[in-house]
Amino acid sequence: xxxxxxxxxxxxxxxxxxxxxxxxxxxxxxxxxxxxxxxxxxxxxxxxxxxxxxxxxxxxxxxxxxxxxxxxxxxxxxxxxxxxxxxxxxxxxx
Numbered sequence: 436x437x438x439x440x441x442x443x444x445x446x447x448x449x450x451x452x453x454x455x456x457x458x459x460x461x462x463x464x465x466x467x468x469x470x471x472x473x474x475x476x477x478x479x480x481x482x483x484x485x486x487x488x489x490x491x492x493x494x495x496x497x498x499x500x501x502x503x504x505x506x507x508x509x510x511x512x513x514x515x516x517x518x519x520x521x522x523x524x525x526x527x528x529x
Contacts, residue, residue, distance in 0.1 A: 450487045452520040454479050454502060463524060466504035471511060 454466040462483025469476035475489045487500070500520055503509040507524035514520060 446491055448489055448491045448514070448518060450489075450500065450514055450518045450520060452485060452522065454483045454485065454504070455521075455523045456507070457523040457525045460523075463504045463507065466502060466507075466524070469501045469503075471499040471501050 452468075454463045454468070455461060456463060462481070463479060464481050464483065466479040466483070466485075467476055468479065468485045468487055470487070470489050473489070475487070477485050477487045479485045499511050499513045501509065501511050502522055502524060504524055506527055508527050510522055510524055512520050512522050
């Protein structure tokens with residue numbers, strides 16, 4: 436999946452990626468992806484892919500994403516320069 440960022444003068448970022456399971460490369464459908472410290476988020480599609488557009492504020496802790504899904508442990512990942520965050524979630528052993 437290709438990541439595309441808008442110019443810094445627009446102060447918006449477009450982050451893309453895929454959420455899969457840690458034990459096998461299956462996509463996680465309906466996983467929640469949130470910009471850390473904000474109420475901005477989205478959910479993954481049937482392929483585990485997401486596109487998240489948000490206003491970047493350097494004074495907030497919005498340089499990382501929080502991932503969660505039913506039956507999996509939550510995770511956090513920093514947003515890299517290429518604006519693509521792929522992550523594998525670990526199953527929650529009850």
